[in-house]
Amino acid sequence: MTSTEIKPGRTAADDYATIRSTVGVYQIGRPLVRLTGDDRYEFIDRFASRSSEYVDPETVREFVALNDDGTPFAMLLHIEIDDVTWLLPRTEVTAEQLAGYLGQFDADDVTVEVAPEGFAATAFEGPQAWQVAAKFIDFDVSGLVLHGVTEASVEDAGTAFIARVGTTGEYGYVLVSDAPGAAYDAALSAASSVGGSAIGPDGLARVQAEAGQAVYQLDLSTLSVNDADLAWMIDWNRVGEFHGSAQLEPPTVESARLVALVAPAGTTVEPGDTLCAGGVEVGDVAKQTPSANPAEELVIALVQNPFWVPGVPLTGPDGQAFTSVTMPRVIAKSLHVKID
Amino acid sequence: MSTTATYDEIREAAQARLDKNMKIKTLIIDRLGLEVSPEVVSDNQPLFGRGLEMDSLDSLEIVVMVNNEFGVSVNDDDIEAFGSINALVDFVEAHED
Amino acid sequence: MTAMLSKPDTKTGPATFSYSSDDIKKMLPHRWPMLMIDRAYDVIPGESGKGVKSVSVNEPFFAGHYPDHSIMPGVMIVESMAQLVAVIYVAEMLESPVEQPAGDVSEQVGYLGAIKSVKFNKLVVPGDQLVLSAQLGPRLGGLRSVTVKATVDGQTAASGSLIVTTGRAG
Known part of the structure; x- marks a missing residue:
């Protein structure tokens, strides 16, 4: 579910063209999960389709979490930064569902917070998305490699980080902070200066599908992993x-x-x-x-x-x-x- | 393929393509020394960053493999051939004699 | 540098070139204790070539590998083969009829990207002369695949393939 303020009159075709030619900005309305504690990798490995064993700090990866019966529950981004694990759903799932799911696993020595207060994610994708990302980091944006994560500067934010990961085959970044309003506004402003804009879900869904990532918009409850x-x-x-x-x-x-x-x-x-x-x-x-x-x-x-x-x-x-x-x-x- | 093709004709052509995909996946797995079986490798996921999560060194291995097995050269301009297994198979089919 | 270092060998087929140790020092940035090739010959610039590395008990790595039993480390054999590849590359720039950019050619030498399935068939000891050979293969982006071999008295000591980068990173 993406939420954003779309200019009146913009169509899905306009949004599509924007993502394909410059950069589209949208807020990711899905609940984040924050995990802290030395045993958090062990915790994640209870439900992650791929082991956390070789996950490096300041990287992002994706895995799928399954239901009891082996059907997919959710696809999750796993972001590691500053000894904290963040999980961000890539498919539709509510905070209640996430809390219910994670509650199945013993969390000794791990603190699990679903939808920690104030945190949300903004994404920007498109061939010029790196120009938006550049506004949030202190070093040369080309130094943030694919699946790299680094601290970000967002006004009024206590914690902010940016991951280079997308859903469309174009350049893509996810910006997480506890000042999501400021983050979104700053991203939108940066996007506008290179001809980009806020985008709605339809244009985004079409680009994702054309990149082979249509699974993000499907109802996982009707499909098996295979x-x-x-x-x-x-x-x-x-x-x-x-x-x-x-x-x-x-x-x-x-x-x-x-x-x-x-x-x-x-x-x-x-x-x-x-x-x-x-x-x-x-x-x-x-x-x-x-x-x-x-x-x-x-x-x-x-x-x-x-x-x-x-x-x-x-x-x-x-x-x-x-x-x-x-x-x-x-x-x-x-x-x-x-x-x- | 024309729209008046029969079920059998369509099936035969599809099976041939499936076999080609499996062959190329097996060659890639061999060449890169991956511990995965070809059925599990997606035909449509990107080869970099997702799917096989290849890096540029791996892509050169693919170039060498495609050269040796199919006599097809891959140049710097042909980066789109690495969009997915299907993209690679399309490329090989378009360029082999 | 634009002057050719050596005269091409006269025979039929593609022009081949030879390079002495002094020539090689103008082509590679490597120096003691990491200059692992003494001579190159039969070099077809940018394609293939042969080289020699004489192995002496006086080399620094023998002091530690091992104190009572001198064995040349496999990775140093790989380094010799990789340096032959670098010579072949630089030869392409030097012997090219096209005007080269000003500056030191040795700055164009790239890096080792991958060591693929290299086998070490025979121990190499002081007094051995490694005869190196390299054949450059397909390229993609800034990477090139290379097949390499090192022999001693005609017997293979090491063989396999490498991937090298073509030029320094930005």
Whole structure:
């Protein structure tokens, strides 16, 4: 859930163009978790799909936390700075759900605070996102490498840090502080000076989907780890060691999988609509992503093997013509922009 | 592939692509000495920063592998080939004889 | 520097070059106790080459490795091979017909990026002469893959592949 003040009149297409060409700023409304104490890695390892053993200080990584039955509960960013662990959900989850989930695990010598008072995160993504990040750090922004985390200067903040991590394939940063209003305003101001702006969820969702990260906008409760193409995030050598993992089976080539399909602009489908290959049902629609890219529509579907490879023609219930595609569907401009 | 292709034709083409993806994933895993099985490697996640979490040294290994196995050269301009396993397979298919 | 250090060897095929120890000191920034190549020959600039490193009991690392049993550390053999690669690179700049930027060519020497599956087949001891060879492979961005080998009396002492950076970091 992203919350932000959008200028009236801005469309999802405007937001899409902004993220793709300069930088879009948005507040991440999801609850943070703060963990302190020497045993916090042990605590996290009870539910993290990947071990904390080699996590370096001042880095960020991502893992998935599972329910009892092995289905995904939430995807979480794990940020390490100043001997404190911060978890930031990348998928929809409430503070109550998080507290309930984390409450399952013994927390001896670890202090677990869900939604610590006053803290929130702002994100900025796009080929010029580094120009916004530069406003918050004292050293050369090119020195903040991918998945690096460093202290940030935010007016009125007691604690502030910035992580270089994004969701769109373009440059992306997450700024966490206990003065989130000031942080957001400063980010927006910096973004405006390079032609960027505040953005809403639809433009963002479309860019994420085009980068192969549509999972962030899907309802995880309807998908398995394998369906959602999250098997890469599981350390299969640790199965049995983290919550819910005993229920996991590695995917095989026979498994179904989410795939991105494109269709001519204006095509519409509904979640649950069946998709056929040569007249035979082979999958169904999970979600149509927002029509923020005027060139075509992008739909996420759960499709049987082997039809989830690129280049497969599929047909919707009303004859809509789809083709499965390679990710990323749109090459990030950031690939050719050097951070100066 | 035309929209009038039959189920069998579509399936056959899709299977061929799947086999190619698996072959390239196996070669990469071998080359980089990764302890993971190819089924678990995502076809659509980025190769850098997520997915296989490769670094630039790994990418040169891929270049050497693609050269040796498929006779395809990867240049500095071809960075988009590293967007995902699918992007790499697309690149190899487009350039091999 | 723009003058060629040595005359090309006269034979058919691509021009090859030889470099003496004095020549190499103008090409590499390395100095004692880390200058690990004595001579280079059959160098096809930017592509391949051979070299020699004579191993003497007088070298500093033998004092500690080991006090009563002199064995050349494997990593020093790797360093010799890597320095041959650097010579091959600098040769490309020196022997190129294109005008080179002013300044010391040795400043263009890069770094070792990776040591991949190098095997050490034979112990190397004082009195051995390492015959080094290197073949440069594909490149990507600022990185280059290289196949390297070191032999003593025709027998392989070490072989494998390296990745080197092409030029100093910014």
